[in-house]
Amino acid sequence: MRVAVVIALLVIGSIAFHFLSPWWMTPIASNWGALDNALILTFWVCGAVFIALNLFLAYSIYRFRHREGSRATYEPENIGLERGLTFWTAVGIVLMLAPGLIAWNKYISVPDDAAILEARGQQWQWSFRFPGADGVLGASAVEHISADNPFGVNPGDPWGRDDIIVESSELHLPLNQPVKLLLTSTDVLHNFYVPQFRAKMDLVPGTTTYLWFTPTKKGTFEILCAEYCGVGHHAMRGYVVVESDADFNTWLSDFPTQSELAGPAAEIAAIE
């Protein structure tokens, strides 16, 4: 009896908590409204089921609580009811799955006009590499990493010489320009996560992963590492500054290219 009332109160309390709590998704600052929509749809479908099932549970406990002389009904099964419930559950599942899969299709299909850049993680900091004037990132490998070649760009790869090396945890991006981030790590797993962009993907040493998004709001957003990477995990932060094309170009022009970092000697050595 008491437990029926408490179950009902927990349902009401959960609804109240939902509307009164100050915590909800941060205002979105990217093109990933489709992820938010799939989430919100899931939220309302599941919320409705949560309320309905628990209130029915509470009502059943209240109505069929033991009283002197009461006896349970004998009903081993009810095939029609079970089939109906299975069917409608399946319908609800499809209703949530379909928009989820459609959004995923967008999430993994990078548009052709996306600008490419590399985000590099290492314990416990971020750095970035832009492809430079040729628009192509040079090949890289951890074997080539040295003090004047922090990204390990292959010195023999001509595409890599004009790559712009941003040894800073602050990344600037032009507004409304789709970007494809190629994600690499030199040591352990990391994860590039900006809550306002919604997107998220692991950085895996030994391979290159990616995510893409279009920043849709000017401002400064914090980068967090979202894959446990050792004792400094919680302190592995960075910033994304979304700004106008002009401001972005000014910012980028302050950083050296790979050739400028390594000097001409490295290239000559590589050619020889």
Place this chain on the structure above:
Amino acid sequence: MTTYTTIAEDTRPLHHPKTWVGKYVWSQDHKVIAIQYSLTAVGVGLVALVLSGLMRLQLAFPGAIPFITPEAYYQFVTMHGMIMVIYLLTALLLGGFGNYMIPLMIGARDMVFPFVNMLSYWVYLLSVIVLLASFFVPGGPTGAGWTLYPPQAITDGTPGAGWGIITMLASLAIFIVAFTMGGLNYATTVLQARTKGMTLMRMPCTVWGIFVATILGLLAFPALFVAAIMMMLDNTIGTSFFMPSIISMGEPLSHSGGSPILFQHLFWFFGHPEVYIVALPAFGIVSDIISTHSRKNIFGYRMMVWAIIIIGVLSFIVWAHHMYVSGMNPYFGYFFATSTLIIAVPTAIKVYNWVLTLWQGDIHLRVPLLFAIGFIFTFIHGGLTGLFLGNVSVDVPLSDTYFVVGHFHMVMGVSPILVIFGAIYHWYPKITGRMWNNVLGQLHFWITFIGVYIIYLPMHYLGLLGVPRRYYEMGETDFVPASVQWANEIITIAALTVGAAQIIFFYNLISSYFRGEKADPNPWGATSLEWQTPDTPPTHGNWGPTLPTVHRWAYDYSVPGAAQDFIPQNVPQGEPGADGDKM
């Protein structure tokens, strides 16, 4: 069929303990082994409970306790998770309840391999000792997170990357040896040693849940076993199964060509079935508790059994839903999201049938049923949030946030533990011959049930906000308002309260064991065989000179025309007052 009959009719005792040590220490009696397993699991589980309290103190009052450094915090996170999932839940539900209940519920004298069963416990104890030893090795236990992802699990920068991870991997390998010995026993016993008349479709749901979970374990644990061995080789002799070329803390390592994602596949090929290794026994047990205390057959028994089997099969093709943002081939996302959401259908059916069992029942709100109802509530919550995380694109913003922490604690922490509490209260009178104190039982339920909801509900909202998990401290973060800190303080207070409330539980069990009222052999009026033993607690061999014969399914409650509102499984058809077999 001949084997089946032979074992069922074999009344010779399998072994003759003569000394106290033979009876209670090197015991081959499944009931004693079950108690040994349970006490060890609960003991090591208390260590994990204390660790969670320490983690909560750090989150509520960052830096306030000097010895909780980042290293220590991550070690607590890791050991808490691993102990709770493997050494407490798996060991208690299968080694504890599986051992105690299978022979009694199917009408057997013991497990079919009693010596191997004994060995299983002692090897399990060894794995626990090795695990706990890692607290005392140089560098302390591993702080790699319970998922032990390489490369960080074995590189500098993670606490316990030397001795800590080696002891952890060794302990896991030993545990798996122990589980395999136990698991082969449980599965073989269910298949071969059922008493006359106990067809598979007359078995109580408890046995079904434990049986299918055992088969999942036998198929899934080998993946963890090989992963543990491979990582151990990477760490000790320099192989590169999981290790690409990397530069760790400025030092190039000699590994090259390995795949960190391969480990994740192996880990979750075990790890996802593991969720059901814990959940299925809980599903089975809770079905029987609900049915018994609401005096009604479990609604849709056949559907319930098939749902357990289907969930078990599907649990092997959903593992990569833990890896949507791991960098695996993104096309896998379509398949694993679909398979994961399909598994929601049989799971939802189970929930409907639990509630429909209560519907039109004659509900006795005793403590075991209160815990079962608490389970239904928390499992609905945890199951529904699983639909967020299973649906690939919805998972992207939520992955690695507190939403995940809230979800898995509700669905595979709180829910099975509520069932375990319910089960202990339910079977305590049979196991000890004594009754527990009702007032203390109620108190324990209410604090635990309300408390866990206060702990875990807000975590989901922190996750929606974007608060990441496995953070030693949040620090100054633009998008995180000050109110998040209040939430952490409230959660911690609730967590410490719930932790402390378990003292009531232990006090109740221990004091009732000595001073409790003598229990009726079948206090709840239950139909299944374990309540029909000639002695309470059941003695060695369980059944006296003759094994019981089963004449009906386990759910003849409130049969129309019957004198009592239950008919035990061993009552023949057509007895005075008994109705015809309904199944």
